[in-house]
Structures are given as structure tokens and as C-alpha cells.
Amino acid sequence: MAEPGSFADRVKQQADIVRVVGEYVRLKKSGQNYSGLCPFHSEKTPSFAVHPVKQIYHCFGCGVGGDVFKFVMEMEKCTFPESIRIVAEKCGIAVPAPRERSPEERRENQLRTALVEMHQAAAVFFDRQLEATPEGKAARAYLEDRGLDKETIARFGLGYAPSGGDALLRAFRAKYAEKLLGASGLFSTDASGRLYDRFRRRIMFPIANEAGKVVAFGGRSLGDDMPKYLNSSETPIYSKSAVLYHLDKAKEALRQRDFAILVEGYMDTIGVARAGHMNVIASCGTSLTETQAKLLGRFTRRVVVNYDPDSAGQAATERSLTLLLEQEFDVRVLQLPGGKDPDSFIKAEGAEKYGKLLGQSPAYLDYLIARARQTDLTSGEGKLRAVNFLMPYIQRIPNRLLRSEWATKIAEQLRVEEPVLRESLKRAAAERRSNVQTNPELVARAGKPAERRLVQLLIESDDLRQRLAEEIRAEELHRGLETERVLAALVEMILSGGRPDPAELGGNLEDRDRRLLFEIAFESGGATSWEEAESCLAALRRGRLDAELAALQKEIEAQAASKSPESSEALRGLLQRKQELTKLSQRL
Numbered sequence: 314m315a316e317p318g319s320f321a322d323r324v325k326q327q328a329d330i331v332r333v334v335g336e337y338v339r340l341k342k343s344g345q346n347y348s349g350l351c352p353f354h355s356e357k358t359p360s361f362a363v364h365p366v367k368q369i370y371h372c373f374g375c376g377v378g379g380d381v382f383k384f385v386m387e388m389e390k391c392t393f394p395e396s397i398r399i400v401a402e403k404c405g406i407a408v409p410a411p412r413e414r415s416p417e418e419r420r421e422n423q424l425r426t427a428l429v430e431m432h433q434a435a436a437v438f439f440d441r442q443l444e445a446t447p448e449g450k451a452a453r454a455y456l457e458d459r460g461l462d463k464e465t466i467a468r469f470g471l472g473y474a475p476s477g478g479d480a481l482l483r484a485f486r487a488k489y490a491e492k493l494l495g496a497s498g499l500f501s502t503d504a505s506g507r508l509y510d511r512f513r514r515r516i517m518f519p520i521a522n523e524a525g526k527v528v529a530f531g532g533r534s535l536g537d538d539m540p541k542y543l544n545s546s547e548t549p550i551y552s553k554s555a556v557l558y559h560l561d562k563a564k565e566a567l568r569q570r571d572f573a574i575l576v577e578g579y580m581d582t583i584g585v586a587r588a589g590h591m592n593v594i595a596s597c598g599t600s601l602t603e604t605q606a607k608l609l610g611r612f613t614r615r616v617v618v619n620y621d622p623d624s625a626g627q628a629a630t631e632r633s634l635t636l637l638l639e640q641e642f643d644v645r646v647l648q649l650p651g652g653k654d655p656d657s658f659i660k661a662e663g664a665e666k667y668g669k670l671l672g673q674s675p676a677y678l679d680y681l682i683a684r685a686r687q688t689d690l691t692s693g694e695g696k697l698r699a700v701n702f703l704m705p706y707i708q709r710i711p712n713r714l715l716r717s718e719w720a721t722k723i724a725e726q727l728r729v730e731e732p733v734l735r736e737s738l739k740r741a742a743a744e745r746r747s748n749v750q751t752n753p754e755l756v757a758r759a760g761k762p763a764e765r766r767l768v769q770l771l772i773e774s775d776d777l778r779q780r781l782a783e784e785i786r787a788e789e790l791h792r793g794l795e796t797e798r799v800l801a802a803l804v805e806m807i808l809s810g811g812r813p814d815p816a817e818l819g820g821n822l823e824d825r826d827r828r829l830l831f832e833i834a835f836e837s838g839g840a841t842s843w844e845e846a847e848s849c850l851a852a853l854r855r856g857r858l859d860a861e862l863a864a865l866q867k868e869i870e871a872q873a874a875s876k877s878p879e880s881s882e883a884l885r886g887l888l889q890r891k892q893e894l895t896k897l898s899q900r901l
């Protein structure tokens with residue numbers, strides 16, 4: 314993909330795939346490789362590997378793999394040229410002046426840049442309102458009343474949108490084109506097409522993207538205006554379902570503490586963060602989306618959900634919990650006494666008490682079992698109801714082993730003795746409903762050891778490579794093997810004078826063969842010698858002879874059975890050939 318001498322090639326030479334992937338996946342060194350949880354499929358035990366020398370990644374679970382650019386393209390959903398720039402920036406490689414982009418691309422980029430700048434200006438505007446206007450002062454009093462001091466207001470960038478309906482519009486009209494204002498998500502249009510301020514008489518919470526740039530606002534009404542919470546509309550820089558509130562500030566704590574506290578809204582986030590738990594985030598919508606879960610999964614796979622599960626939004630809460638369960642997060646539930654939300658609980662009871670309860674949060678299913686136990690379990694009918702309540706949750710756990718563990722646990726906890734109920738629990742654990750499992754046809758261990766070792770020698774051994782490639786080609790030893798296309802591509806590359814680079818080869822192979830190549834590339838090699846190479850070649854020759862002998866034997870039996878005059882002539886020829894082959898195979 315990368316032309317020699319091109320900028321892409323230079324980036325590729327200098328880029329460190331471990332460092333780039335490490336920004337998305339928590340990697341641990343294991344042997345000569347690094348491994349972690351695959352960001353492309355849900356899993357609990359790491360099957361995702363990065364090879365620092367060969368500069369490739371490969372998932373032994375779902376089969377994805379490629380070089381550093383492919384990884385960034387998949388993660389960022391961007392094009393190849395964009396991935397080069399991203400990798401260069403991440404690795405501190407100077408990027409040459411931007412090439413001429415297509416007109417639309419340039420327009421789109423300009424729009425995004427202008428919108429980000431406009432949001433920065435809007436944050437400053439809302440902040441000043443809080444500071445400098447009588448109306449804003451009333452808003453500040455309201456915030457102070459809720460325990461938000463100056464420092465907190467500054468730290469979270471809170472502001473105020475005045476009630477007039479055109480304050481922001483008047484401030485921005487001189488600076489920005491009407492069309493840009495219309496596209497910003499900060500204004501609405503009336504029936505006659507005129508713009509007016511979307512946010513009026515609201516406390517403003519800036520919403521930043523992962524990089525910390527303000528891309529939208531959430532506004533909480535000060536009076537009785539509905540809705541109580543209002544967000545910016547969707548724009549080219551903001552998609553509600555793809556942003557997690559406070560993630561930009563929580564990133565480091567998420568990685569360090571390796572769990573997230575998921576709360577409902579802005580005030581809860583601020584309250585929990587002020588109590589010393591920076592690893593707090595909010596979905597700020599109805600329920601958590603899959604995109605948000607994936608985003609979070611890049612930082613941690615453990616979540617304590619601190620919603621109020623019995624609130625009006627219970628359906629949404631359950632959806633979030635279920636989604637996290639399906640995405641194989643380790644989910645715990647923190648339910649605060651008295652049905653309090655985190656913000657008011659911390660205010661009433663203190664940070665220390667909150668921290669203590671946080672540490673005791675039960676696993677989601679334990680929490681559900683406790684709920685099920687509240688129903689009357691003395692009758693068989695009551696137990697049936699409880700089991701039916703729990704069944705759908707069990708069926709959503711992707712891991713079969715975990716499902717059956719939970720089924721056993723439920724049977725014990727609910728004292729389910731009845732064989733019928735036990736049976737249906739067992740069935741629920743065996744089946745899995747309402748989800749697609751990403752389980753591709755695995756190529757695991759395709760190819761015999763000798764083939765795999767040859768592929769490895771061709772990639773790794775500078776001394777043996779040339780001679781091996783020549784012998785394989787001369788005798789066409791790769792024909793009919795499971796690694797046939799992999800070997801053919803390697804031999805071709807070597808004999809045409811190239812260095813066999815797995816990443817580059819992989820780009821030209823079919824998916825199955827690429828997977829096979831990468832799997833082998835990740836096996837650790839050890840010392841090499843020509844004797845070993847020779848013994849691998851011999852194994853292939855023997856394999857071929859055995860196959861030929863087996864085919865011959867079949868033909869001999871067929872001819873012997875037919876008993877026609879011609880067949881005895883043919884049979885003699887076949888038997889002679891068999892003798893030759895047998896002799897040959899004895900010499901190998």
C-alpha cells in the first residue's frame with residue numbers, strides 16, 4: 314500500500330504500532346508480543362495481539378488484522394490518506410503541507426473547524442452571562458444554592474443562556490455567516506425561517522468530545538420551561554449517541570482505576586467528580602448507545618451503573634444495563650438508599666459514604682436476583698415468576714460458561730428444587746437469544762507444522778530465505794497445501810527481490826489467507842538452521858508422495874476389480890509406478 318519513498322512509507326518506517334494501538338487498547342507485554350482485549354469484538358480474555366517487530370496486529374478471536382494504518386482506518390472509520398496523517402501526528406512525525414483536497418472535503422473541513430471555533434466562543438459567551446448580567450447573577454445564585462462554587466463553575470465551564478431569545482444571535486451575527494449559524498445546532502428557526510437562540514433561560518453545560526473540544530451544549534431550564542434538559546441538535550461535529558459527557562476529563566482516571574461510574578446527567582457527573590471520583594461519565598440521553606459503549610470500552614470494561622433503576626426512565630436504564638451486559642462489560646449496580654440520585658446523596662451523606670457504597674456495589678445479576686427475591690417465593694407459582702423475570706437477562710450474557718454459572722446460582726438462591734424449573738433455567742443457559750455472535754470460521758491451526766514453519770522461515774530467516782524459495786518454486790512444493798496461496802505469495806515476493814513484509818503481503822491476500830499468514834507470524838520462531846529447513850521440505854515431499862501413492866492405490870483397486878483385458882495391462886503399469894514411488898518414499 315505504501316509506495317517506497319512516499320510519505321506513507323516514511324511514516325510506516327518510523328511509526329510504532331504498539332504506541333498507536335496502545336492509545337485505543339490497553340496492551341500488556343506477553344512474550345515478544347503485546348496483547349489486549351480486541352476492540353473489534355466483545356471478549357473477556359485477550360485474543361488481540363500486536364507484533365512490535367513485524368508491525369502488525371491480529372485478533373485470534375474474530376480474525377481482523379493488518380498494519381498500523383489499517384488499524385487506525387478501522388478505529389477512526391477514516392480513509393487511508395487520513396490514517397497516514399493520524400499515525401504521523403500520533404508518532405510526532407512532521408506532516409508535509411496538506412495536499413490539495415477535493416473541494417467537498419475542503420469545505421467539510423472548513424465547516425468543522427468553524428463550528429468548533431464557534432462553540433469555543435459560545436462557551437465564553439455563556440460564561441460571561443453568568444458573570445456580568447443581572448439575570449445571570451440570579452442563575453449563579455441558583456447554582457450556589459445547589460452547592461456549586463466559583464471554582465466548580467469554572468472547572469466544568471458552566472454558563473448561562475439568557476431569556477431574551479436573541480442574545481447569542483446578536484453577539485454572533487457580526488462574526489459568522491447566517492448559514493454557519495444555522496448549521497451550528499445553537500439556534501432554531503421559526504415559521505418564517507428566522508433564527509433565534511435555541512437555549513433560553515438555561516444553565517449551560519459544555520459538552521466536549523474525547524479530545525476536549527466543546528462540540529455541543531446541554532441546557533437545564535431554570536424555570537418551568539420544558540424540556541427540563543435540552544441538548545444541541547445534531548451537527549457535523551456532534552452526534553448525541555457518540556459522545557460521553559466528561560470523558561475528556563475522565564480518561565486518565567478510567568485507565569488508572571480501571572472502572573467507570575456511569576450516571577444519568579450533568580449535575581450527577583459534577584457531584585461525583587467533586588467527591589473525588591474523576592472516572593465518572595454520563596450518557597446524557599435516554600439510554601446508553603452501542604457507540605458509546607464501544608467508546609467507553611477503549612478505556613475500561615468495568616462499569617458501576619449509578620442510575621436510579623426505579624426511576625421513570627426505568628426502561629431506558631434497563632436498556633443501558635442490558636447493552637453493557639451484551640457487550641461483555643463487567644456491570645455492577647449502585648443503588649443509593651432512599652432512592653437518591655448521586656448528587657443529592659453526596660450532598661446529604663458525604664463523599665466518604667458514597668465511596669464506601671461504591672466499593673460494595675453488587676454485580677448486576679446479583680442485584681436482579683435480590684429484586685426477584687422480594688416476590689413471594691413460598692409457592693411454586695412465585696418461583697416461576699421470579700425465574701421468568703431473570704431468564705431474559707441470563708440469555709443475554711454472551712459467554713456460555715458464565716450463563717450456566719448464573720443459572721446455577723439462581724437455582725440456589727431462589728431455592729428452586731422443582732425439576733421443571735431447573736430444566737428451563739438450564740435451557741436458558743444453553744441457548745442465547747436476541748444477539749448476533751461474531752464467531753467467524755476460524756483458521757486456527759490450519760496447515761501442518763512443517764508448512765507453518767516454512768512460512769515462518771521465509772518471513773524471518775535472512776540466511777535461508779532465498780534458497781528455500783528457490784527449492785519450493787522448482788519443485789512446486791506448495792501445490793495443494795493449506796498454505797498454498799500464502800507460500801506462493803511469499804516465494805513470489807522473495808524471488809522478485811523483495812523483503813517479505815507480512816503487513817504488505819497480508820494486504821494482497823484473501824481474508825482467510827491473510828489470517829493464516831498473521832497467525833503464523835505471531836508464533837515464536839526460535840533458532841533456524843538449514844537442516845531444519847531441509848527437514849520441512851522433506852516433510853512436504855513425503856506428504857506429496859503419500860498423496861500420490863494413495864491415489865494410485867485407489868486406481869489399482871479399481872482396475873483389479875474391472876477384470877477387462879485392457880485392465881491387466883494398465884494394472885501392470887500402475888503397480889510398477891507404485892514400486893517406484895515406494896522406493897522414493899523410503900529414501901526420503
Ligand SMILES: [Zn+2]
Pocket residue numbers: 351352353354361372373374375376377
Ligand atoms: Zn477480535
